[in-house]
Amino acid sequence: MEYKYLHSINFPEDLRKLGVNELKILAQEIREFLIDTISQIGGHLGASLGSVELTLALHYVFQTPDDQLVWDVGHQGYIHKIITGRRDVFHTIRQFHGISGFLKRSESPYDVFGAGHASTSISAALGIATARDFMGKDFKVVAVIGDGAMTGGMAYEAMNNAGILKKNLIVVLNDNRMSIAPNVWSISNYFSSLTVTGAYNKFKTNVWDLTGKLDSVGDRIRRVAGRLESGMKAIVTPGMLFEALGFRYFGPFNGHNISQLITTFREVKDLKGPLLIHVTTEKGKGYLPAEEDTQKLHGVVAFDKVTGTQFKKQGPPSLTKVFGEALVEIARKNNKVVGVTAAMPDGTGLNILQKEMPDKFFDVGIAEQHAVTFCAGMATQGYIPVAAIYSTFLQRAFDQIIHDVALQHLHVVFVLDRGGLVGADGPTHHGAFDLSYLRLVPGMVVMAPKDENELRDMLLTAINYSGGPVAIRYPRGNASASPEKSIEELPVGRGEVLRVGNDVAILAVGLMVEHALKAAEVLEREGIHAEVVNMRFVKPVDKELLDEIAGKFNHLVTVEDNTIKGGFGSAVLEALQEIGKPVRVLNLGLPDLFVEHGMPDDLYELVGLHPEGIADKVLHFINVEGTSSRETVLVSR
DSSP, X not given: OOOSSGGGOSXXXXXXXXXXHHXXXXXXXXXXXXXXXXXXXXXXXXXXXXXXXXXXXXXXXXXXXTSEEEESSSTTOHHHHIIIIISTTGXXXXXXXXXXXXXXXXXXXXXXXXXXXXXXXXXXXXXXXXXXXXXXXXXXXXXXXXXXXGGSHHHHHHHHHHHHHXXXXXXXXXXXXXXXXXXXXXXXXXXXHTTOSHHHHHHIIIIIHHHTTSHHHHHHHHHHHHHHHOHHHHHSOTTHHHHHTTXXXXXXXXXXOHHHHHHHHHXXXXXXXXXXXXXXOOTTTTOHHXXXXXXXXXXXXXXXXXXXXXXXXXXXXXXXXXXXXXXXXXXXXXXXXXXXXXXXXXXXXXXXXXXXXXXXXXXOOSOHHHHHHHHHHHHTTTOEEEEEOOHHHHGGGHHHIIIIIITTTOOOEEEEOSOBOOSTTGGGTOBOSHHHHHHTSTTOEEEOOSSHHHHHHHHHHHHHOOSSOEEEEOOSSBOSSOOOSOXXXXXXXXXXXXXXXXXXXXXXXXXXXXXXXXHHHHHHHTTOOEEEEEOOEEESOOHHHHHHHHHHOSEEEEEEEEESSSSHHHHHHHHHHHHTOOEEEEEEEEOSSOXXXXXXXXXXXHTXXXXXXXXXXXXXXXXXXXXXXXXXXXXXX
């Protein structure tokens, strides 16, 4: 497609050569370019559509990269990438060996701080501003944070500190009244409370919508009319909280009025101390399907540009849905079961519980630490909270898991979706460490299902378990088939032999069970008869089964889609040491590094955890003497 301005914008200095009216045309072109690209490859669409004018205005006024922009999360960062030298490679976003879907310091000098988890931008920006002052420099530091990220306590910790330090710092609150799911931010409701009265709505019908089409003139009319409409609104403003935290508050401003944004940023950029600029935007702005369903088109696979319908493959349900439906089935029989999520009801499958049993569903916002301790509190009263949180997000509540749950032996069930390599979201979202960080917690039971039926069984097992906290982790993706049997409780700490062999034993958990079975088929063609064991439990490990296997085989191989450090393989080595059986062990898992983004199949091949890669390593292990000590451990008495 031919664009009048977009193809000439390679970096922000090109942007600054345009006039305001030309920027408005550029904003339309960027939206068209973004929709065209993401409709073909997928990505985070809604938040980026809503931040077009804001991004252009920031780069237009501030002298980036000398002035430093710190973005929160990264979902709103696509426009930033397009105008900072990555337009021509934007079609590779989130693809294997392509550019990241999030902010990444190694990718561009304009990506000041990596962003994949929410609520970090103000803390990072304050740190940068403090270092700037140490160096005697005077560049500007701007943090851009979405209203959804303001549900995270870390944002307020940073604002409190900024108000005390009084550093020159600008925080832009991009308020679209949405995070990923509809916002549960009480302050968002406060912002909106000024506009819900009958008098205001009558006023809005007659004047507000008309002036919305008049650009800067309309905005001036709105401001004047708003002041006249209610004297109380001039006293009670959304900025009171931020003023109390030590910030000078400006706004709210129309985040799609680029001329007003430019004027505002120019007027405030040289003011001293911490400032908060509140802009209101519309998630999905400029693309009707995204405007009408902001949650559905937040993060998308390829879709039909005209209708917004996503091209999802038909087949078995996702494991997320399997979990969600199983939880409802169990909760109907056990009225002590409740579900808790941190701003991800759809992503975790708890939207099913939300719809079917809304009184048993809680969304606490992007606040994983609070979510865990909230669950701990309910558990003290005999309820069984099921905390459904992505593997990589639960890392944020590690202290609460230990101190508030495990130390008190409380029965909280942690359900970790997105275990292992999740794909296009990359290292900020890979669940690469959960088996390690959960396994070290005293009293924690850790399990990983091989398939959809075992996931259902493990959920019932976890809910019925009374010995303390329990964690279940499973990968992103579809089930191999629809669940075919009723839910049954499993014996805690017991594995199962799935395939009998006599040359080598492959012990696996979770998704890697399927890979191990396929690897055994490859080995069979090489004349190697592998026994495959679904260990099910990472903690407690089935020592009785291990004792039997170690007595039968000289070579054992463990396979997990978790870091090789401290995970399932380490648990097996520790157990074998206690048993005292001499056996050679090869641990296979994720390497001790951050794995890039890409399709999961490509990534598992990259790290050698695809069936052929596992088979090759097993062959080398049992046929070649002197195997690397990093891969092989001799366990003896």
